[in-house]
Amino acid sequence: MNIEHVKIKVWDLPTRIFHWGMVCLLALLWWSADAGEMQWHQIFAYSLLILIGFRILWGIIGSDTARFSHFVHHPKVVLDYLKVIKTKGMSVVLGHNPIGGYMVVALIGIISLQLVTGLFATDDIFTEGPLYSYVSSDTSGFLTWLHKMNFNLILALSAIHVLAVVIHAIKGDKLVGAMLSGYKKVSKVTLSSSVNRDLTFKSEWLALVLLAVLAAVVFVYLMWPIVQVL
DSSP: OOOOEEEEEOSOHHHHHHHHHHHHHHHHHHHHHHHTOHHHHHHHHHHHHHHHHHHHHHHHHSOGGGSHHHHOOOHHHHHHHHHHHHHHOOOOOSSOOHHHHHHHHHHHHHHHHHHHHHTTOBOSSSOBOTTGGGSOHHHHHHHHHHHHHHHHHHHHHHHHHHHHHHHHHHTTOOHHHHHHHSEEEEEHHHHHHOTTOSOOOOOHHHHHHHHHHHHHHHIIIIIHHHHTTO
16 A cells, blocks of 8 residues: 655754754764863853754744744643554654653753853863852852763763654654755655644744844853953
């Protein structure tokens, strides 16, 4: 039996840029910390701060599949979705599924925690966060420890995320391809039964303006002092 498929737009360009930009910056942050390149570590961190700030705003006013209201559901919905997976198997969802939605929120949350703690952290040698002087040495010491330990949680959640992507790929739901192209192939049966089949997308110019404003603020107040000494 041949099942007819159609290609539909699921992810807008701003969401895709955020996703892959975050992946690249996390890798660069890991490298720079391990190599002791702390000035570059700060530059990469502030770049990620721009992206995270943008993603939070885009999650409120952006395209349908980018909005938190589109994929963050009541826990009962998640439990019901798990029951469906157990009895009927994994199904294709337009956007983040109920479990994936919680993963997105968790990753944004712990990465935000990583960025905030880094503002108060110190390596006790050359590098201090821009807000280090506003707290006591004991508080800074605790936040520095939390900054280091929290990265292990980021790695753990990232590994779970990658594993989920692999499982979806095995089941025929190619998430990576969709996040690269913005389009996903779905069966007409899935499309006709989806409650989210009529997706709307916000202007990419709006996203560019938001990103530019955030970048300007972060550059002036956080990046420029470091750029001057590079």
